[in-house]
Amino acid sequence: MALITAYWSxxxxxxxxxxxxxxxxxxxxxxxxxxxxxxxxVPPTPFFGNFMECMFLKKSPGHFLKELYDQTKGLPYIGxxxxxxxxxxxxxxxxxxxxxVKDFSYFIDRYSSPEENDRLSYANIFFLKNxxxxxxxxxxxxxxxxxxxxxxxxxMKVCSKNLNTYLESLKLEDKGIEMxxxxxxxxxGTDIIGTTAYGLNVNSLNNPDDEFRKxxxxxxxxxxxxxFEMLSIFFLPNIVRMASMKFFGKEATVFLRxxxxxxxxxxxxxxxxxxxxIDILVEQNKTYGDQDLGGFKFDGDDLVAxxxxxxxxxxxxxxxxxxxVMYELATHPEIQDRLRKEMLDALKExxxxxxxxxxxxxxxxxxxxxxxLRMYPPLPFLDRVAVESYKVPNSDFIxxxxxxxxxxxxxxxxxxxxxxxxxxxxxxxxxxxxKRNRPPCVYFPFGEGPRVCIGTxxxxxxxxxxxxxxxxxxxxxxxxxxxxxxxxxxxxxxTTPLGGKxxxxxxxxxxxxx
Numbered sequence: 417m418a419l420i421t422a423y424w425s426x427x428x429x430x431x432x433x434x435x436x437x438x439x440x441x442x443x444x445x446x447x448x449x450x451x452x453x454x455x456x457x458v459p460p461t462p463f464f465g466n467f468m469e470c471m472f473l474k475k476s477p478g479h480f481l482k483e484l485y486d487q488t489k490g491l492p493y494i495g496x497x498x499x500x501x502x503x504x505x506x507x508x509x510x511x512x513x514x515x516x517v518k519d520f521s522y523f524i525d526r527y528s529s530p531e532e533n534d535r536l537s538y539a540n541i542f543f544l545k546n547x548x549x550x551x552x553x554x555x556x557x558x559x560x561x562x563x564x565x566x567x568x569x570x571x572m573k574v575c576s577k578n579l580n581t582y583l584e585s586l587k588l589e590d591k592g593i594e595m596x597x598x599x600x601x602x603x604x605g606t607d608i609i610g611t612t613a614y615g616l617n618v619n620s621l622n623n624p625d626d627e628f629r630k631x632x633x634x635x636x637x638x639x640x641x642x643x644f645e646m647l648s649i650f651f652l653p654n655i656v657r658m659a660s661m662k663f664f665g666k667e668a669t670v671f672l673r674x675x676x677x678x679x680x681x682x683x684x685x686x687x688x689x690x691x692x693x694i695d696i697l698v699e700q701n702k703t704y705g706d707q708d709l710g711g712f713k714f715d716g717d718d719l720v721a722x723x724x725x726x727x728x729x730x731x732x733x734x735x736x737x738x739x740x741v742m743y744e745l746a747t748h749p750e751i752q753d754r755l756r757k758e759m760l761d762a763l764k765e766x767x768x769x770x771x772x773x774x775x776x777x778x779x780x781x782x783x784x785x786x787x788x789l790r791m792y793p794p795l796p797f798l799d800r801v802a803v804e805s806y807k808v809p810n811s812d813f814i815x816x817x818x819x820x821x822x823x824x825x826x827x828x829x830x831x832x833x834x835x836x837x838x839x840x841x842x843x844x845x846x847x848x849x850x851k852r853n854r855p856p857c858v859y860f861p862f863g864e865g866p867r868v869c870i871g872t873x874x875x876x877x878x879x880x881x882x883x884x885x886x887x888x889x890x891x892x893x894x895x896x897x898x899x900x901x902x903x904x905x906x907x908x909x910x911t912t913p914l915g916g917k918x919x920x921x922x923x924x925x926x927x928x929x930x
Contacts, residue, residue: 439463442500449502450495453813457495458484465497467651473643473907477651478796478826481505485827492808498651503820511808512823513857515800516865523800524549524867527820528650530663535717536673537649537663540725541870546803548712553870555714556722559696560874567691568612569772572878575607576770576885582621583890583922592923594895598916601738601882605731606632608878613693613726614679627675628727631668635728638916643907650799650909664724676723693726726871733794733875736911738882739918740792740902741784744841746892746920747900751843755780756927759888775880783843785879789861791841792902792911796826798863825860826911834858886922895921 420430443463450457458466469475484505488494492508506512515523524546530537537543541552558564586593603620606629610618620629638646645661655661662669683694684701700714712718745752758780766774775781800821807814815821830838834854835845844850862869869875886892894900897919905914 444500446500446502447497449497453495455493455495455504455813456488456491458497460497463499465499465501467498470647470651471644473640473647476796476904476906476908477647478824478909478911479904479906481797481822481824482826482830485824485831489831498820501820503822504815505822505824507824507827509828509855509857512828513864514809515821515823516798516857516860516863516867519806520865520867522802522804522806523821525801525803526867527653527799527801527822529653529656530649531657531660534660534662534669536669536721536724538721539712539718540721542725542729543663544712547710549867551709552712552722553866555700556696556870559693560870564691565873565877566772568874569877569881571611572608572881573770575604575611576881578607578619578621579604579882579885580889583886588890588922588924592893592921594897594919595922597742597892597918597920597922598735598739598913601742602632602731602735603629604738604882605734605878608734609727609730612874613730614676614723615683615688615690615692615694616679627671631671632728632731635664635668636732636910636912636916638905638907638909638912640907643909646909664728672724672727673717673720676720676727680719680723693723697722729869730871730874730878732910733871734878734882736792736794737785737788737875737879739913740911741788741879741883742886742892742920743898743902743913743918744788744791745784745887746894746898748841749893751784751841752887752891755784756887756891756925759884760927763884763888770881770884772877775877775884778880779848780843781880781883783846785876785883786846786859787841787843790829790835790845790859791839793825793829793861794910796824796911798823798825798860828858829861831858889925890922891925893921893923895919 420426440462447460460466461468464471467480470477470480484494484496485507488505488507492511493504493506496503496505506515526543528543529545530543532538539548541549541556544552603624606620606626607618610616610628616628618626618628620626634642636642642665645663645665648655648659648661649663664672680694680697680701683698689695697714697719701719704714706713706715745755758778762774762778763770800823802815802817802819802821805814805817829835832838857864860868862872862875899914903914905912905916908916
């Protein structure tokens with residue numbers, strides 16, 4: 417005799433059905449959360465919420481949030497669900513300003529989170545929670561002062577020279593060649609971060625098998641496994657804790673821990689000073705050692721974590737931005753010609769030398785880069801979590817503690833109210849007059865408020881240096897493999913082209929600075 421009926425098979429069906437019903441009831445228990453509060457919500461699907469296509473990597477989270485933003489036009493916010501978690505998408509720019517700037521203390525932490533025991537991922541400045549984040553931010557800020565950047569610029573110029581030498585070796589005078597441009601810019605970005613942050617001569621331009629380049633590529637290789645790992649860290653942190661997923665991936669985590677800790681140890685022993693990130697980390701280690709600073713220590717993996725995040729964020733941001741700029745210039749030759757003329761005129765004034773002051777004195781270059789960041793922000797959304805309950809101004813709505821908050825950067829950047837004909841690449845949007853006339857908090861490619869990307873100025877500097885190095889001597893045009901219009905990879909958490917590649921023709925320009 418079976419447990420419930422006379423038949424084991426029937427018992428099995430009853431038990432399985434009961435478990436399914438229990439799971440269904442549990443996973444849908446919160447599905448009226450927003451409706452009960454009078455907030456418009458997207459009707460969710462059991463077990464997935466509104467996140468099914470993203471979880472199956474058929475739609476990028478950035479695109480999902482942009483679609484939600486577009487549907488919500490005219491409303492300050494909309495509720496949706498990630499699996500069974502109630503989440504709020506904020507669309508009103510005044511409320512966005514409150515969250516990111518004015519009332520930042522209520523939303524100081526990101527919702528995204530690696531597994532806490534994976535210190536290399538969890539303890540870096542991007543993911544770290546307050547109060548440790550605030551302490552760390554204060555200690556690392558001196559690395560990005562104008563004085564420090566000017567010193568680093570001299571090291572960057574060595575990488576720029578290597579990039580120029582590499583392109584000259586291809587002998588592009590007679591005819592151009594088709595090139596995967598993102599790989600070129602990623603090697604350049606890797607070399608710059610290697611020398612300016614760690615004092616390492618990576619030189620991946622001439623050594624394609626370099627370990628830094630190899631592992632950097634793996635970190636942002638958005639295959640199914642890496643795509644789901646990244647998705648989970650930013651949207652499903654509970655799964656991350658259960659599955660021990662790593663932000664850098666398993667292989668890259670092992671590599672970065674070893675090579676960066678070896679670099680830090682060597683600097684400690686030698687006493688050498690290079691005015692780079694390692695110097696700052698060594699100094700903080702000597703000052704604070706293993707002292708607990710609100711859940712963070714300037715020692716071990718917590719220390720190495722800062723070097724690791726600057727490597728990954730530094731080269732990926734630069735390589736993506738440069739490649740998207742060159743893609744748009746290849747498809748808009750009149751803009752490319754105007755930009756090259758500005759570069760060449762400036763180089764004439766400096767006898768062909770690229771200087772720090774000259775880079776930041778080129779208004780059209782700044783306009784072109786700004787427009788590329790509008791269309792292709794590195795991370796197309798911002799995430800926060802309410803660290804305490806917050807009453808939305810001029811309303812009765814209270815955002816409860818621990819509620820995840822998302823802001824669609826792409827949604828705002830493509831909003832025709834702020835950017836008419838938003839799918840057109842138009843650098844004129846960023847003239848000084850247009851910038852003054854645009855309302856606040858509708859352009860923030862590197863974030864906004866106290867938690868804005870700490871390396872923003874460095875990213876602009878190395879990007880503009882690379883663009884001047886290439887475009888002052890070479891022109892880019894579409895090739896047979898160029899995908900027009902641009903298609904963004906649905907498996908990519910970051911804004912990345914389909915397959916992670918952009919093909920263009922590159923050829924020596926007939927115009928020069930002489």
